[in-house]
Amino acid sequence: MVQEPGWVRHAVWWHVYPLGFTGAERAATGQVTHRLGQVEAWLDYAVELGASGLLLGPVFASETHGYDTVDHFRIDPRLGVREDFDRLVEGAHRRGLRVLLDGVFNHVGRGFAAFAEGPSPEWFHVTGEGYEHFEGHAHLPTLNHGSGVVRDHVVEVMCHWLSAGVDGWRLDAAYAVPRGFWAEVLGRVRARFPEAYLVGEVIHGDYAAFVAETGVHSVTQYELWKAVWSSLNDRNLFELAWALGRHGEFLDSFVPLTFVGNHDVTRIASQVDPALVPHALVVLFTTGGTPAVYYGDEQGFRGVKEDREGGDDAVRPPFPAEGPSGLAPWGAPVLRLHQDLIGLRRRHPWLHRARTEAVELSNTGVVLVTEAEGQRLAAVLNIGDETARFRVHGDLLLGDAHVSGGAVQVGPRGWAVLG
Incomplete structure (x- = not known):
C-alpha cells in the first residue's frame, strides 16, 4: 500500500459540483461566463463549516455535465478561464483549504479532439461496429488505456494541474480503468508530486485489493454509505455494525473517503427520516475515514436522484449567487450540527484511523465505541420510538442525554457522543 500524505x-472536504453550484447552462454554449468567482465567494463559509479542503467536481471544458471532457487543459467556459481558476485556488490556499480536482480519465466527450477527428485507435477502442463507450452511454467514448499515448496524456494532465497548485485528484470511474494503467500512471505522478492525494471512485468489489494494485491512497466508501441510510430506514442497526466491522478491516491497510452524500446519490435528508439525519452524521464524523460533506447537505437540502435524463439535477442545484446571505434560515440548525461534529472531529485527529466496535446492539439502539492511540469516544444512537438506556461511561460531549452512574439515557430518536 502507498502511504497517504x-x-x-x-482533512475534512466540502464537496462542490461547480456547474450545478453556479447555475451554469446544461450544455456548452461557447461563451465565457466567469462563474468560478461564485465558488470563491463561499470559501469563508467552507472555513466556518470546519472544512479543511475543497473537493471540486469537474471544471474542465466539456459538452454537458462535466464528465464528458473535451479538453483537460482548459477550464470550462461556463465557469470561466484559467485566471478565474487560479484565483480560486489561491483564495482557498490563503484560507488553509486544500483543493482536490475531479479527473475523468476513463472516458471523454465526443468533442474530444482525438475522437472528433477520427476516432483514433491510438486513443480509443475502435471496433468494426464503432467504438467502446462507458456503461452504455454512446456520448462517452472509452479511452484506450493500453496505449502509451493515453498514459502519457493522463500523467501530463495530472501533473499540469498539480503544478498549478492543486493538492490532489479524485479519479472518476476509477473502477472501470485497468488497474495496471493506474499503477503506472500514478507511480509517475507520485514521483513528481509525493504530497498529492489520490482517491479513486470505486463502488463495489475488493477495496483493499484495488488500493494495493493501483497505487491510489484511498477509495470512496460506498459500502458504509449504503449501510448508514439503509440501517436507519430499516431499523436494523445490525447492518451498520457489520459494515463498521468491514470498515475496520479496510482501515488496516488504507483510509477510505467517507460520506453520506455526493453528486451521484439521493441526499441524506431525502434518503432517511429527517429526524435521523443527525444519527447518520454522528457515524460519519466519529468513525475512521476522511470525511466529505456534499454542498447543501450541511443546510438540510433535499433531493432525489432519478434514473433518467436530467435525473441528477435535483442533487446538483445552484447555491445563492450572492453568497451565504442568500440561504434560507431553516438550514441553520443542520449547519450548526455539522459545525459541532466537524469541530469534534478536528479536535480528535486520531479518529482518522480509529476502529469502531458496536459494544451494545439491538435493532434500534447501539453504542459505537471508537478507539485509537489510547483515545476513546462513544457514540450512542437510539432510532426507536421509546427512551432507551445504555451501559456506557463517559462525559457528554454532544447530543441530548442523561448520563449517570455508568449509564446513559437517550430519548426517542436521540443520540449522544461521550468522551
Whole structure:
C-alpha cells in the first residue's frame, strides 16, 4: 500500500459540483461566463463549516455535465478561464483549504479532439461496429488505456494541474480503468508530486485489493454509505455494525473517503427520516475515514436522484449567487450540527484511523465505541420510538442525554457522543 500524505489525517472536504453550484447552462454554449468567482465567494463559509479542503467536481471544458471532457487543459467556459481558476485556488490556499480536482480519465466527450477527428485507435477502442463507450452511454467514448499515448496524456494532465497548485485528484470511474494503467500512471505522478492525494471512485468489489494494485491512497466508501441510510430506514442497526466491522478491516491497510452524500446519490435528508439525519452524521464524523460533506447537505437540502435524463439535477442545484446571505434560515440548525461534529472531529485527529466496535446492539439502539492511540469516544444512537438506556461511561460531549452512574439515557430518536 502507498502511504497517504500526512496532511490528509486532518482533512475534512466540502464537496462542490461547480456547474450545478453556479447555475451554469446544461450544455456548452461557447461563451465565457466567469462563474468560478461564485465558488470563491463561499470559501469563508467552507472555513466556518470546519472544512479543511475543497473537493471540486469537474471544471474542465466539456459538452454537458462535466464528465464528458473535451479538453483537460482548459477550464470550462461556463465557469470561466484559467485566471478565474487560479484565483480560486489561491483564495482557498490563503484560507488553509486544500483543493482536490475531479479527473475523468476513463472516458471523454465526443468533442474530444482525438475522437472528433477520427476516432483514433491510438486513443480509443475502435471496433468494426464503432467504438467502446462507458456503461452504455454512446456520448462517452472509452479511452484506450493500453496505449502509451493515453498514459502519457493522463500523467501530463495530472501533473499540469498539480503544478498549478492543486493538492490532489479524485479519479472518476476509477473502477472501470485497468488497474495496471493506474499503477503506472500514478507511480509517475507520485514521483513528481509525493504530497498529492489520490482517491479513486470505486463502488463495489475488493477495496483493499484495488488500493494495493493501483497505487491510489484511498477509495470512496460506498459500502458504509449504503449501510448508514439503509440501517436507519430499516431499523436494523445490525447492518451498520457489520459494515463498521468491514470498515475496520479496510482501515488496516488504507483510509477510505467517507460520506453520506455526493453528486451521484439521493441526499441524506431525502434518503432517511429527517429526524435521523443527525444519527447518520454522528457515524460519519466519529468513525475512521476522511470525511466529505456534499454542498447543501450541511443546510438540510433535499433531493432525489432519478434514473433518467436530467435525473441528477435535483442533487446538483445552484447555491445563492450572492453568497451565504442568500440561504434560507431553516438550514441553520443542520449547519450548526455539522459545525459541532466537524469541530469534534478536528479536535480528535486520531479518529482518522480509529476502529469502531458496536459494544451494545439491538435493532434500534447501539453504542459505537471508537478507539485509537489510547483515545476513546462513544457514540450512542437510539432510532426507536421509546427512551432507551445504555451501559456506557463517559462525559457528554454532544447530543441530548442523561448520563449517570455508568449509564446513559437517550430519548426517542436521540443520540449522544461521550468522551
